[in-house]
Amino acid sequence: MNIQSPPEKLKARDFATDQEVRWCPGCGDYAILKGVQNTLAQLEADPKNTVFVSGIGCAARFPYYMETYGFHTIHGRSPAVASGVKLANPELDVWVVGGDGDMLSIGGNHTMHAIRRNIDLQILLFNNQIYGLTKGQYSPTSKIGTKSPSTPLGSIDNPVSAAQFALGVGGTFIARSSDILQKHLPEVLKRAYTHKGASFVEIFQNCIVYNDGAFKHFTEKSIQAEMQIHLGHGQPLLFGEDKSKGLVLNREEMRLEVVTLGENGITESNIAIHDETNLSLATMLAQMDPPDFPVALGVLYAEPAPTYESAVHTQIEQATKDGGTADLNRLLQRGQTWTVE
Amino acid sequence: MPEAAAIERPEENRQEIESAVVRFAGDSGDGMQLTGSQFTMTAAIAGNDLATFPDFPAEIRAPAGTTFGVSAFQINFGARKIMTSGDLLDVLVVMNPAALVTNLADVKPNGIVIADSGAFSDRNLAKAGYTENPLENDSLEGYRVVKIDMSRLTVEAVKEFGLSNKEALRSKNMWALGLIYWMYGRKRQASVDWLEAKFAKNPDVAKANIAALNAGHAFGETAEMPAELGTFDVEPAKIEPGLYRTITGAESVSLGLLAGSLLANLKIAFCSYPITPASALLHQLARMKEFGVVTFQAEDEIAAAAAAIGASYAGSLGITSSSGPGIALKMEAIGLAIATELPLVIINSQRAGPSTGLPTKTEQSDLYQAVYGRNGDAPMPVISVSTPSDGYEVAIEAIRIATKYMTPVMVLTDGYITNASEPWLIPNANDTERFDVNFRTDPENFQPFMRDAETLARPWVKPGTPDLMHRIGGIERSYDSGHISYDPDNHQKMTEVRASKVLGISDDIPEQEVSVGEAGAKLAVIGWGSTYGPINRAVSNMREDGLDVAQIHLRYIWPLPRNLGELLNSFDNILVPEMNTGQLRTLLRDQYLLPAEGLNKVNGKPFLIGELEDAIRARLEK
Numbered sequence: 031m032n033i034q035s036p037p038e039k040l041k042a043r044d045f046a047t048d049q050e051v052r053w054c055p056g057c058g059d060y061a062i063l064k065g066v067q068n069t070l071a072q073l074e075a076d077p078k079n080t081v082f083v084s085g086i087g088c089a090a091r092f093p094y095y096m097e098t099y100g101f102h103t104i105h106g107r108s109p110a111v112a113s114g115v116k117l118a119n120p121e122l123d124v125w126v127v128g129g130d131g132d133m134l135s136i137g138g139n140h141t142m143h144a145i146r147r148n149i150d151l152q153i154l155l156f157n158n159q160i161y162g163l164t165k166g167q168y169s170p171t172s173k174i175g176t177k178s179p180s181t182p183l184g185s186i187d188n189p190v191s192a193a194q195f196a197l198g199v200g201g202t203f204i205a206r207s208s209d210i211l212q213k214h215l216p217e218v219l220k221r222a223y224t225h226k227g228a229s230f231v232e233i234f235q236n237c238i239v240y241n242d243g244a245f246k247h248f249t250e251k252s253i254q255a256e257m258q259i260h261l262g263h264g265q266p267l268l269f270g271e272d273k274s275k276g277l278v279l280n281r282e283e284m285r286l287e288v289v290t291l292g293e294n295g296i297t298e299s300n301i302a303i304h305d306e307t308n309l310s311l312a313t314m315l316a317q318m319d320p321p322d323f324p325v326a327l328g329v330l331y332a333e334p335a336p337t338y339e340s341a342v343h344t345q346i347e348q349a350t351k352d353g354g355t356a357d358l359n360r361l362l363q364r365g366q367t368w369t370v371e
Numbered sequence: 372m373p374e375a376a377a378i379e380r381p382e383e384n385r386q387e388i389e390s391a392v393v394r395f396a397g398d399s400g401d402g403m404q405l406t407g408s409q410f411t412m413t414a415a416i417a418g419n420d421l422a423t424f425p426d427f428p429a430e431i432r433a434p435a436g437t438t439f440g441v442s443a444f445q446i447n448f449g450a451r452k453i454m455t456s457g458d459l460l461d462v463l464v465v466m467n468p469a470a471l472v473t474n475l476a477d478v479k480p481n482g483i484v485i486a487d488s489g490a491f492s493d494r495n496l497a498k499a500g501y502t503e504n505p506l507e508n509d510s511l512e513g514y515r516v517v518k519i520d521m522s523r524l525t526v527e528a529v530k531e532f533g534l535s536n537k538e539a540l541r542s543k544n545m546w547a548l549g550l551i552y553w554m555y556g557r558k559r560q561a562s563v564d565w566l567e568a569k570f571a572k573n574p575d576v577a578k579a580n581i582a583a584l585n586a587g588h589a590f591g592e593t594a595e596m597p598a599e600l601g602t603f604d605v606e607p608a609k610i611e612p613g614l615y616r617t618i619t620g621a622e623s624v625s626l627g628l629l630a631g632s633l634l635a636n637l638k639i640a641f642c643s644y645p646i647t648p649a650s651a652l653l654h655q656l657a658r659m660k661e662f663g664v665v666t667f668q669a670e671d672e673i674a675a676a677a678a679a680i681g682a683s684y685a686g687s688l689g690i691t692s693s694s695g696p697g698i699a700l701k702m703e704a705i706g707l708a709i710a711t712e713l714p715l716v717i718i719n720s721q722r723a724g725p726s727t728g729l730p731t732k733t734e735q736s737d738l739y740q741a742v743y744g745r746n747g748d749a750p751m752p753v754i755s756v757s758t759p760s761d762g763y764e765v766a767i768e769a770i771r772i773a774t775k776y777m778t779p780v781m782v783l784t785d786g787y788i789t790n791a792s793e794p795w796l797i798p799n800a801n802d803t804e805r806f807d808v809n810f811r812t813d814p815e816n817f818q819p820f821m822r823d824a825e826t827l828a829r830p831w832v833k834p835g836t837p838d839l840m841h842r843i844g845g846i847e848r849s850y851d852s853g854h855i856s857y858d859p860d861n862h863q864k865m866t867e868v869r870a871s872k873v874l875g876i877s878d879d880i881p882e883q884e885v886s887v888g889e890a891g892a893k894l895a896v897i898g899w900g901s902t903y904g905p906i907n908r909a910v911s912n913m914r915e916d917g918l919d920v921a922q923i924h925l926r927y928i929w930p931l932p933r934n935l936g937e938l939l940n941s942f943d944n945i946l947v948p949e950m951n952t953g954q955l956r957t958l959l960r961d962q963y964l965l966p967a968e969g970l971n972k973v974n975g976k977p978f979l980i981g982e983l984e985d986a987i988r989a990r991l992e993k
Contacts, residue, residue, distance in 0.1 A: 049844070049854060075522055077927050081834045083681070095854060099683055099834035102844025104707050110674035112680025114689060115834070118640050122685065140677070143670040171884050189427065194690040342665060349660035356629060356662040366561065367616045367797070368416045 038353040039074065042067040047097045051313055053088060058209030060237035062156060063095055065215040066125075072097075080123045083112040084147040085135065086136055087129040088163050088195070089235075106137025112151050113338075120339040122221070126153045131161045134190055138170070140243040146200040147338040148227040152219070156209075159244045166240035173307060182368035193316035193330060196230040197309065201309075203229040204312065205332045209236060212247055214327065221329055227337050234325075235273050250324045257320045261328035266301040276301035276346055279311075286314050288323060306332040375653050383558060384606040390449025392457030393551060395544070396467030396474045398435050399428055399442040402544040407444025408792075409548055409562045414448040415617055415794050416561055418607025421448040422759075422904065423792045424616075424977070427947035429647070429731045436498040438469045439699045448498035450606040454908035456791065458979040462554070464547050465523075466490055468499035475514075483515045483600065483910070486552070487543065489522030517600050519590070522544050528586035529579040542583035549587025555603050559584055571712045588708075611796055611991060617797040620759045621651035622790035626719060627766025629659055630800055632688050634767065636807045637775050640682030642667040642675040643692045647730040649720035652692045672697040676704035676717070683713045685845075686810060686833035688770060691911040692718040695737050696727065697794045702745050708779040709749045709869065712820070712829045715779035716769045721900075722786045723975050731788035732975025736951035741959065742929050748866050750873040753928040756784040757903035760795040765926065767803060774808050775879075777828040783928065785950075785978050787901045806894075819853035826879075827872035853972075883932035887911055888921030894990055895942035897967075899925040899955055902948055902978055909983035918991045928958070937965040944990060946970055948978055 053059045080098035084090035086105035091099025099122075101109045112126045126133075126144070133141045133146040133155050144151060149278065150176045160178070163169040168185040171192065175184040196204045203225040205220040215233065220282040222229035234245045248257035257268035257276070267277035270290075279302045289296045305311055312331035318324065348358065394411065396405045404425055414421050426443045447457035459479040465471040467490040478484060505511055506518045524542045525543040544596035545566070550561055563581050570577035591602075618626075626638055632639045641664060645651040657666040665687070672693055679689030683791060691701060698719045708715040721737045723729035741753040750770050756762045762784060769780040809819065811830035819841040820829045838940030842852060848863055849856040886903075887897075887910045898906045903924050910922040923938070925931070939945055940960065945967040947956040953969040960967055970986050972978060 071861075077840055078837050079835055093844070096842075097840055099785070099840050100842035100844075101681070101711075102846065103680075104703055104843065104845055106675060107677040107704065110669065110677035111676075111681035111684070113669075114640060114642060114678030114683075115685040116681075117642075117667055117678065118638070118685035118687035118689075119683040119833070119835065139670055140674050143674065342667075346660045346663055346665065349662070352661070358633060358662075361629070361659070361662075362626060362797050362800060363614065364776065365616055366416075366565070367413050367614055369614050370418065370612050371609045 031118040038072055040077070042071040045070050045077065045094055049094050049292045051095050054239050056157065056238040057088070057095040057236070059089060059092070059156065061209040061212060062215070062233055062235060063155075065142060065212060066154075066219060067094070069216040069223070071217040073220060075223075078230060079121065079271055080281075081115055081124070083108045083115065083126060084127045085371050086159075086163070087132045089127055089129040090132060092095050092127040094326045099345070106132055106135070107140060108132070109137060109151070109153065113144055113147070113149050116149050116151065116339045117342060120150070122344060124151050126151050128155060128168075129162070130155065130159060130192070134192060134195065135170045135182045142195075142199045145196055145228045145230055148202050148335055149201075149339060150228070150337045152222045152229045153231065153290065155232045156235040157192055157232050158235045158241055159189075160237050160241035162237050162240055174236055191316060192232040194313065195314055197316055201230050201331065202227040202335045204316070205329045206232045206234070206327045207228070208234040208245065208249055208327065211327070218328060221332070224282055225332060225334065248320050256323050257325040259326050260316070261304045261330065263304055263306045263329065263332075265300055265304055266303060266306055267330065268298070278302055286318065307329070309333070330359070373806065380384060384810050385602045387569065387604045387606065389451055389605070390447060390453065391461045391555070391603065392459065393448045393462040393464070394443055394444065394445040394460050394474060394477070395464045395547065395768040396441055396443040396470035397544070398469070399430070399433055399440045399444070400435060401466045402541070403442045403444050403466070406544040408861050409565065410551065411446050411617055411792060412565070413552065413561050413745050414609045415615065417557060418610065419448040419450065419605055420453040420608035421446055421609060421794060423447075424787065425790045425936045427731060429729075434771055436467055436469055436495045438473050438499060439595060441470050441473045443470070446957060448605060449752070450608050452608065453976065454904040458981050462551070466543065466547070466553065466665070468496050468505070469499055472499045472501065473506065477513055478512055481515060481519065484511065485519065485547070485600075487521040487547070494510070515600070519550075521587075524585050524586060524590065528582050530665075530770070532575045532579045534575070534579055542580045544580060546587035547582040548582040549589075551592050552584075553588045553591030553602070554600065556607060559588060560740045562635065579807045597627060601635045610794070613796045615794045615796055615874070617792045618760050619790060619792045620653075620756060620762050620784055621655055621790070623760050623762030623795070624756065624766050624784060625652050625655035625659070625781070627763035628656065628690060628770065629662055629664065630763065630803065631767040631770030633662070633800070634803055634805045635688065635770055637688040637774070638663050638665065640679060640687040641690045641692070641768055642668050642669050642678040642682065644672045644856070646672075646694045646697045648722060649694045649697070649718065651789055652720070663876045672700035673704060676701035677714055680704060680708050680713060680850050683715055684711075684834070686831075688714065688716070688774070690716045690718070692720070693728075694720045694722045695724045695740065698737060698740060700746070702740075705751065705844060706745045706747060706749050709745070709751055709843045710845050712777040713779075714773035714831070716766075716773050716932065717779060717781045720779055720784050720786060720789045720849060723973065729922045729975050731786065733785045733901065733975060733977065734975065735783070735785055735902070736954065736973070737783060738899075738916060738928060738954035739956070741783055742993075748870065750870050750929070752780045752873055752876055752930065753776060754780065754782055755781065755900045755928055756788050757924060757926065759788055759791045759793045762788070763798070769773060771806050775825055775828065776807065776876060777831060777876055778873060784898060786903050793866050810836070811839065812836050818851040819843060820848060820850045820976075821869070827868060827875060866951045877930040877933040880927050880932060882934040883923060883925070883938055885938070886916060886922040886924050890921070890938055890941045892921040892942055893919040894946060894987065895921050895922040895923055895939060896946045896948065896983070896987065897955070897959070899926065899928060900955065902950065903963040904979050905978040906948060906985055908980045913984055913987045913991075918987060920987050920991060925955070928955070930957075931962060934945060939963055939965055945969070946986065946990060948983060948986070949974075950978070
């Protein structure tokens with residue numbers, strides 16, 4: 031008989047498979063993979079109850095590199111497949127991984143409905159503003175004017191803002207981080223994991239081959255402090271070197287403004303306080319763009335609500351109670367019957 | 372308008388007939404479907420065998436009185452085995468001119484047409500395209516026409532309940548039903564009980580409907596009836612004893628899915644998107660929650676298929692359902708289930724295509740889509756439903772195959788079967804052999820794609836199982852480990868094993884039998900799906916006339932039964948009637964190099980027995 035030793039605490043590397051990781055050298059996905067593995071180790075997540083579901087694209091190879099259950103599905107459909115997984119077994123921790131093309135273009139519909147139903151999924155959108163696996167076409171998050179093989183004269187359609195989309199369809203948890211923020215990312219992912227309901231996390235990810243530097247206007251070391259604001263619930267919205275800048279709410283015009291502490295009589299007491307449960311504030315934060323504003327990172331919005339799958343199973347439990355023992359023969363005979371002698 | 376002359380006619384003069392075909396036709400707001408289903412129930416209780424065919428417009432409430440708003444319900448009932456809803460009508464009941472103009476062509480020569488003359492107003496006549504009232508000229512010569520102002524008589528009959536004129540007229544379908552009950556000597560009690568239950572919260576409406584039903588019956592009974600009308604007796608049919616109910620195809624398939632899931636010891640996750648005529652299945656299963664059935668109305672067809680696959684991956688039985696256009700959208704996802712070798716049941720309630728086609732009209736034109744319709748070499752078992760009650764066994768069989776062989780299975784049913792009904796000898800659910808699913812839990816030598824030597828199925832592992840974590844996906848995978856593999860030889864091997872696995876199912880299904888007649892006849896009539904009834908009756912009739920013909924009817928479309936090639940080779944000629952342009956014929960020619968000949972019809976209506984008899988005669992009486 032085996033003597034069961036207490037399970038050893040898993041380390042980040044215990045969540046890695048033996049498969050060779052096949053992203054381009056220098057791809058932001060490596061950092062995100064490491065960040066996710068770190069997060070699961072820190073959370074003491076149980077690999078057997080963890081499922082990674084992905085669609086198609088560079089990011090979608092993710093499940094092959096995770097020593098958990100994993101399902102690499104088809105283009106755009108991962109939120110729908112993951113929804114089915116949760117309907118069948120709400121006990122599983124299900125992570126959905128995909129890129130901006132996968133989740134906002136071909137699968138935009140499924141992303142929308144998984145979020146608005148509030149299915150308890152961690153949806154990680156790796157946004158690199160480009161199609162990588164199909165070799166560099168512009169994506170639904172590409173800036174206007176993006177030159178790509180399919181738009182040699184520059185793209186002409188308006189990009190979608192992932193966070194605003196998620197807020198708009200009724201998301202209950204919307205957060206942002208970046209591939210290069212190795213301390214920030216696990217903290218955001220932990221919050222996403224803890225949230226019951228659809229947790230939508232946009233991760234800005236650099237594609238070194240087709241869209242290198244797409245985010246350098248707010249991720250480059252020299253300007254990071256000025257161009258990023260890291261949100262904390264109940265904390266003043268301060269940023270910049272020495273936290274010398276902040277956001278105030280212009281109540282008359284109902285918009286945020288950047289101010290500098292000490293200028294025009296501004297003190298910390300004037301600075302707006304982040305409230306994760308304030309949808310209007312979250313929307314304004316999601317709209318902020320450099321160079322006039324810093325990019326808001328962290329949890330923009332978190333408002334717990336009952337999950338879809340729990341409601342499904344509550345109805346079933348109720349029906350089971352009301353219907354007593356489910357008897358197939360009785361069901362077959364339901365309605366008007368007659369006997370032939 | 373003068374009423375037809377009435378004569379005295381005592382009850383005992385009823386004419387005994389073997390069977391009759393009656394169609395109720397009216398505006399979509401006239402309650403023709405309810406009227407028909409009530410007549411059906413009463414015929415069943417009287418011991419007749421029967422088959423029904425509802426025919427309703429695609430529009431929910433088309434403008435009143437228009438030809439495209441006509442809704443009809445047909446029933447064939449008899450003292451003998453009834454195989455179809457009937458070729459031609461003995462009795463047509465029409466509630467307005469539009470119903471007359473759209474249905475008259477189906478009435479037998481000298482058949483009975485009963486018309487609500489009160490609804491033949493100038494306005495309604497114009498809407499139906501009549502320039503003259505056909506009840507008042509000789510245009511209906513050749514039919515026995517009975518014109519009764521049912522509208523007025525109904526309003527009079529329900530006067531005491533204080534309903535508005537409009538509300539009162541809603542009962543005129545019950546007046547007509549009462550009259551037809553009288554014609555065929557039927558008891559009203561079952562319909563009275565049903566009306567009382569249906570309108571329990573609205574007793575005045577219940578009473579008005581019952582009063583109308585009684586008034587229609589009394590109209591006949593008290594000998595106010597016109598001479599044109601006969602009274603008939605249809606004796607009970609010889610039917611296997613037991614407990615019966617009527618069942619539609621939608622009901623039998625949904626009950627079969629539930630029964631199959633219980634036999635497999637699995638929970639159902641039924642994921643679907645509304646589409647005509649498949650939605651009835653979603654509605655049925657949504658009411659089976661006490662069995663733990665999860666139903667999910669997805670955001671679209673693709674999501675429905677994808678969620679069903681996710682549910683199967685997680686250890687439930689994923690089922691998705693749609694009709695032709697929706698099935699087309701699901702095909703990429705079905706390919707994923709084939710590639711990852713997960714069980715999945717896809718119910719395809721076929722309708723006339725291509726594209727939107729004729730949503731409420733029947734066709735069997737998705738055989739190509741089912742057998743061939745995916746990218747890559749993507750074999751998938753396909754089985755078909757032949758009659759409204761057959762769906763129960765077929766759905767169980769689909770689940771057995773899907774779970775035993777780890778494969779999606781497509782069930783082909785159609786709009787006719789889905790909506791049509793027939794009596795069903797209710798089976799005992801405990802009589803079917805169980806096929807409990809054994810999930811893999813043993814980590815010893817586990818490989819996600821290591822196959823069972825006999826079935827070639829891979830193991831099914833529920834996420835949550837310790838020490839069996841693994842990854843699957845749509846990219847080609849290594850033969851045992853399931854790791855991504857771009858190796859050319861591996862792809863060859865995987866393509867072949869996927870095909871072998873599905874073809875191997877032919878050893879696990881029954882050999883093909885001859886339904887009517889014997890092997891070696893001069894002509895075999897081979898069909899699949901809802902053509903069973905008319906082919907069966909036509910072949911039986913022609914055999915009675917001395918023709919050497921046999922019927923073969925397929926349940927298994929892919930793989931085909933292992934003896935089918937040999938069986939078909941025993942016949943001199945092969946005729947393949949289908950409600951498409953020759954899809955099974957293609958399959959048979961391809962598989963067996965047979966000179967199979969098609970008999971093809973795509974007018975949205977089931978085959979008539981007469982059409983098939985003519986085709987058989989033409990080939991054997993050369």
